[in-house]
Amino acid sequence: MSAIAPDASCVEAPPDDAAAVAVPVLDFSGAVRFDPARIVEGEVGEGEGAPASARCAALLTDHSFGDVARFFADRATAWRAAVETIRLHHRTAGRPKRREIVVVSDVPRLPPALAQDAGVRLIPEDEAAIEAAMGPNVAALLLAPASIDAGLRFLPGFVLAAARQAADEYGVVLMFDETDSGLGRTGMAFAHEWRGVAPDVMVLDGLPGEAEGGEGASALVLSARLARSLPSGLPLLDENAAAGLLLALSAAFAPGFETRVQEMGWKLEDRLATLRWRRPDLFTDTTGTGLVQGLVCAGPAAPLAEALAGQGLLAQPLGNVLALLPPLTVTEAEIAAAGDILDAVVAAFPPA
Structure with missing residues (x-):
């Protein structure tokens, strides 16, 4: 038997049969x-006079490795912003051939937002594979420290450490996808904090707060070095949606x-x-x-x-x-x- 979709009160709406009894979900x-x-609002970053988006950004940067945070109404824009930032970073530094995004994952599929990008490829979650993947065209390594897909998957610390070492040694960007595990779901603000390895760029999508298409807001968090290459003109999350997101972020980062x-x-x-x-x-x-x-x-x-x-x-x-x-x-x-x-x-x- 299957569950009946819960209504707004989180109680199953009974079928037409009047004898049916509603079951709490x-x-x-x-x-x-x-x-x-x-949700009880906790820390709110910048003062109450600041726009909601600025307060959201302050919360994320105050509680992460990042120096700059941007919010978008859909995940495709957030991922596109991340990839364009990384490629522009290398182009500005005189490395225009560095366009390839290497995804480190044993799951044989790419993130949907990157699946159509010809400059994205998949390699196994293995130290030797990470080292072998390094080359003159690699712009970034992308890993998900914890993910909810084919089982609950947590990358071991040595894989994250190997990726960090390779990124530093070869001058590529380390990017983490914290969509499934960020905002405290694992008991730390972000799953990578359990391993003690920080990225240069982090993407979180499906965040609480209303946004277009019902898929939630998305965030891009960057170090100052990468933030200088953020493309201009990207459609940002509007202030009404940011106000809803602010409540969730302030709760997630409350003492x-x-x-x-x-x-x-x-x-x-x-x-x-x-x-x-x-x-x-x-x-x-x-x-x-x-x-x-x-x-x-x-x-x-x-x-x-x-x-x-x-x-x-x-x-x-x-x-x-x-x-x-x-x-x-x-x-x-x-x-x-x-x-x-x-x-x-x-x-x-x-x-x-």
Whole structure:
């Protein structure tokens, strides 16, 4: 059975059958990063008289490696701005042949915004592959320190360190995609902070706040060295949308927020670990950090996700990983409720 889409009150709208009973929905699918009703504005960067976009930028640069931040209404513009900035940086420095963006990923597909760019290629997540990829035409290395795609994937520190070393040695730009893990989802502001490796450029898309097409705002964060090459005339996020984004950013960077995410993550991790040991026939492992958690299933995770949805818990099946990605404003009571639903559904699930 499948879940009924929740309405604005986060309660499933019952079907026409008057006897049906509405089931409260716990959305742990990653679709909601922040519950707007629970956002309490924290630090706000520049003073209240500054435009919302300036205050958003101050928050991002104050809490990251970056010196400059820009916001866009769609992800395609943010990625195009990142690539054009990197290529212009090399062109201005007298290296016009450096146009190639090398994506370091074991997932055999490119980010959608880069898939049509002839100057983009894919290499494995391997130190030797990174070293071998270096050449006179390489402009940048692109990595996602943590990603939600074919399972929950966290790049090991040695891969990020190898990319940083290669970038410094060969004069190329190091770019990170923090779309899936940024703004505290892993328990740190950005996933790369767990590894102690900082990029020169960072892209975050699908950020909270209304923007065109319903896909959320996107941000580009750059070091001062790269920011000098930002193209002019790019369509920036309007101030109304920036005002909505400001609430989420101020919450994400408020004192104590990261610690709370880590604590909630530990509670969720404990429930999943107990479940994994209770049903070793269904689960082979747990994975995750912060509020990016998952159960590694012995088979496809989709049937279990469907059963959970029928009981009001929305999770995300990623191949053989059942991902649980609650809002960063999740409460301890909601984690307990999700754990109870998991326990009940898994207890009734047939052996693998």
